[in-house]
Amino acid sequence: MPPRLEGGHPVRQAGGRRLVDPLLRWYDAAARDLPWRAPDRTPWGVLVSEVMLQQTPVARVEPVWLEWMRRWPTPADLAAASPGDAVRHWGRLGYPRRALRLHAAARQIVERHDGEVPADLDHLLALDGIGTYTAAAVASFAFGRRHAVVDTNVRRVLVRAVEGEALPAPSLTAAELRLAERVVPDDEATAARWAVAVMELGAVVCTARSPRCVDCPVADRCAWRLAGSPAYDGPPRRGQAWHGTDRQVRGRLLAVLRGASAPVRLDALAAAVPDDELRDSRQRDRCLASLVEDGLAEPTADGYRLPQ
Secondary structure, three states, X not given: OOOOEXXXXXXXXXXXXXXXXXXXXXXXXXXXXXXXXXXXXXXHHHHHHHHHOOOOOHHHXXXXXXXXHXXXXXXXXXXXXXXXXXXXXXXXXXXXXXXXXXXXXXXXXXXXXXXXXXXXXXXXXXXXXXXXXXXXXXXXHHHOOOOOOXXXXXXXXXHHXXXXXXXXXXXXXXXXXXXXXXXXXXOHHHXXXXXXXXXXXXXXXXXXXXXXXXXXXXXXHOHHHHOOOOOOOOOOOOOOOOOOOHHHHHHHHHHHHHOOOOOEOHHHHHHHOOHHHOOOOOHHXXXXXXXXXXXXXXXXXXXXXXOO
């Protein structure tokens, strides 16, 4: 075991900077070959990938991302399409409002930035649907800027390796953000590599349920492992239900609209979710109304369709 320093564990004392070099070496050798990391990727491709990857596994995103980039290789291409086309080609990625927000962002990029994805963090944050994480990720991965890029995977790696805890708090804390900022290397190019490397480690090695510590490049300096891998003892962590929820019903209704070239009659939408599969008698109507309210569907004289 490395010698302890006065005031705490050596990794914690060093603010996590001792993790950087071994993790970067590991990433150079072990990084997954993903299309949005290719040398010819564009800032637009990075932005699309980051929006698609929110709460969605890489395996589901990759084929949809490839199809989107063939169809809409620039923000101007997507901006010229209808919002309904964006929703239709979003397919079954889930959380389809992301498609509408990405479409709106494409139009803003055309109107405000001459069709080029901005590199500036504030300009990115001003785009529809682009939050703190996504803006930092695009600025870092597409433009090599120095930012703390903090997603669920990064949070888990840092709280284990530096703080010695099994899992982070259910919600991002200010202390976590300060820790993530302290660990980021000072040099911009190195910082950008670190951002993607630490995220990759959390995605494929330092996973939530079955971490592969034997394959971890920083196992010898991980505070959690050196403490004996103590179990999580924080607030209960509940998974999201799916079967029978409004989210499931909305998804089935939207799938019918995506597959139709003309407005869909109400009786056809009703057939997509039979009465005996509803939680209550108003669920289908409630879900259809929420799709309209969210801009994912619009009523017509003959039924409902995707937004035009």
